[in-house]
């Protein structure tokens with residue numbers, strides 16, 4: 001015990017060895033990143049023997065690994081909505097701004113650490129920083145920081161909100177052009193309701209689906225969201241879309257898909273123990289395919305319509 | 321000055337160590353209480369991280385004691401993250417940062433013999449003890465503990481979403497803890513206003529005291545708000561009222577779940593500053609102490625803290641951008657939130673200026689103080705993404721938010737608390753914490769902690785929602801699982817580093833090197849008295865003649881680079897006593 005202790009002691013005292021320890025530390029932590037998947041490879045376990053014991057008999061989701069090849073990802077998929085690029089652009093812009101700021105902080109932190117260490121007979125520079133010049137300097141720095149960091153971001157964000165996120169189609173013409181959907185969250189499923197071919201809610205051909213929403217490409221999709229029980233939040237990462245579905249109030253939001261295909265819908269607000277299982281699918285169809293689908297779906301909806309089944313008639317009367 | 325008028329020194333065991341009214345004993349009680357709960361909350365974090373990296377596999381060693389088959393169930397997982405948040409904030413960091421150091425340091429640093437209301441002080445701790453007991457008991461009830469998140473949003477937190485008494489007990493616990501914080505806050509504010517020693521003017525207060533002062537103001541103003549939110553919640557759950565249950569539901573209410581969100585965040589945002597302001601105060605002092613330089617721009621630092629205190633009350637809406645706020649309200653909150661970055665940036669500017677051209681002593685408290693600059697810099701700057709509505713919409717409720725608030729309110733507050741533990745240990749217990757193991761503790765905390773929360777930024781940016789029991793259930797999140805594994809490994813290492821601290825603390829506390837009266841060579845009043853501090857703190861109430869940061873002042877005689885606040889700087893007149901408040905007003909009455 002004693003020798004181990006003094007070894008560790010010596011290693012950490014020597015400044016060059018200290019970096020080797022930090023490197024080893026990073027290696028232990030980052031090891032899994034180099035393996036294909038948590039369960040697909042056990043190479044990282046060698047680096048973390050404590051964990052290996054507990055994992056020996058645990059075959060982590062091996063069947064999932066068979067089902068789909070695991071791709072490693074460090075960012076979101078390409079934006080699939082008309083305003084999605086705005087998020088990506090502003091995110092990158094802020095990243096650049098704060099990276100520069102943080103680098104500056106680090107430099108100003110590390111220069112004194114290296115240069116101004118206490119030495120015998122060396123006194124610190126005596127300065128209360130309370131002169132008028134200091135106050136002026138502080139003011140200039142803070143105004144500059146506010147303009148560069150905050151005001152600029154604020155300006156771009158306002159444009160994005162006005163032209164994008166909050167530019168919800170509302171007028172009669174705009175709504176006629178848009179595809180309207182009512183979303184009802186519940187524990188633990190998403191109910192979707194569209195007008196069907198007749199363009200009116202609350203009629204026999206309303207297309208009601210669970211956990212699957214089909215929308216047209218290149219047309220604004222206007223969503224009205226509410227919830228049956230607890231708060232849910234409709235999250236479509238590829239569309240850069242998120243809006244809460246509250247019980248007792250209707251929330252309005254929109255997005256315009258510019259890519260066709262299937263996309264994930266999740267629930268972002270904690271809604272009980274199966275919160276993580278509210279995965280649904282968004283299917284975006286090109287205009288011609290969508291019209292076909294809508295006509296078929298309306299016919300099927302009309303055929304299956306049951307006037308007495310009030311449970312299924314959750315179209316909201318706030319529209320009337 | 322005699323000891324007459326203050327409570328007499330107790331002789332019985334109970335009055336001395338358990339129901340003590342001495343601020344130093346109460347401070348230590350808060351400290352042990354905070355440590356115990358940090359350990360419990362930290363263990364919960366390990367369980368959460370284990371489940372996220374290796375979903376469905378038994379938690380090593382301890383799993384069998386807590387979970388059927390050793391595996392966390394979805395319900396237990398929700399309880400784990402709910403209680404992790406509640407415990408860390410209300411029972412871990414608050415008692416340590418505010419309870420322990422607030423109690424211990426305020427009277428000593430302002431030159432008083434005790435808090436102004438010693439009995440209220442004792443009551444504050446034992447109320448917290450009851451709150452902690454209720455919170456602990458809530459974990460053991462038949463249907464399990466609270467599962468609605470530390471934010472406890474209705475209608476999930478009403479009987480619509482959660483059955484059983486766990487959630488009710490959680491709300492009652494939060495209420496009781498709030499009462500304790502209010503008692504503490506009133507005591508701290510009054511003590512700082514009324515009991516400052518002669519000559520201890522407002523501009524001679526250590527910045528530690530300023531931080532605790534602003535925190536106390538926020539405590540007194542905003543804990544009542546969450547208290548009322550909790551009362552309404554308990555009424556809804558137990559007595560069938562419908563403050564939070566809307567008319568559209570089968571339960572047929574007339575309330576609004578969004579009302580709770582407003583109440584919660586009116587408290588919830590200031591809570592971030594309740595935790596961070598004391599830490600800012602400590603490190604503002606420590607950076608000056610260990611740079612042997614005056615704190616740069618003292619008045620501006622205090623002004624910035626005051627500005628943050630005021631602004632914190634009007635920015636809470638940034639937690640509700642996806643809830644359905646009106647666009648105008650949303651934009652106002654976005655602007656106000658952005659404005660808070662100005663005082664924040666001034667603090668950084670002053671801290672960095674304080675260490676510039678100093679004579680740096682890289683002690684453990686200094687390392688942790690610089691650690692606060694690092695983690696709060698990272699956490700504060702990433703806040704810009706979340707204050708901006710158009711980027712927040714995508715990032716809200718993802719791991720990005722988890723990374724952000726852990727860096728700001730958890731890591732910064734924790735680093736501030738550790739800096740305080742290492743710094744005041746000699747005065748509290750009369751022994752010195754081992755510096756070598758302190759530095760090991762720092763590096764093995766700082767490096768994994770940075771990895772933990774930076775990988776969270778990454779996974780959140782890639783679209784991983786928070787509070788998911790098993791991310792691999794969702795197909796597209798499976799390619800992000802490797803990020804979860806990295807986070808968990810780093811978190812386990814971070815947890816292990818705290819064991820190093822625990823051993824160091826216990827060993828140093830009872831077998832450590834005896835401390836001298838002023839081992840750090842600083843001038844604030846607590847170092848003018850013996851280590852550990854005698855019962856009435858000061859033989860005589862000290863008279864203050866200069867500020868707390870007169871380091872390297874060329875007028876200091878004899879080649880030293882520091883003087884006590886009780887020393888008179890040559891060439892400067894001693895402050896007339898009329899500038900100071902009466903020394904012991906309440907006690908002598």
Ligand SMILES: [Cu+2]
Nearest residue numbers: 232267271278
């Ligand atoms: Cu949900």
Ligand SMILES: [Cu+2]
Nearest residue numbers: 267269271275
């Ligand atoms: Cu959910």
Ligand SMILES: [Cu+2]
Nearest residue numbers: 589636638639
């Ligand atoms: Cu906030």
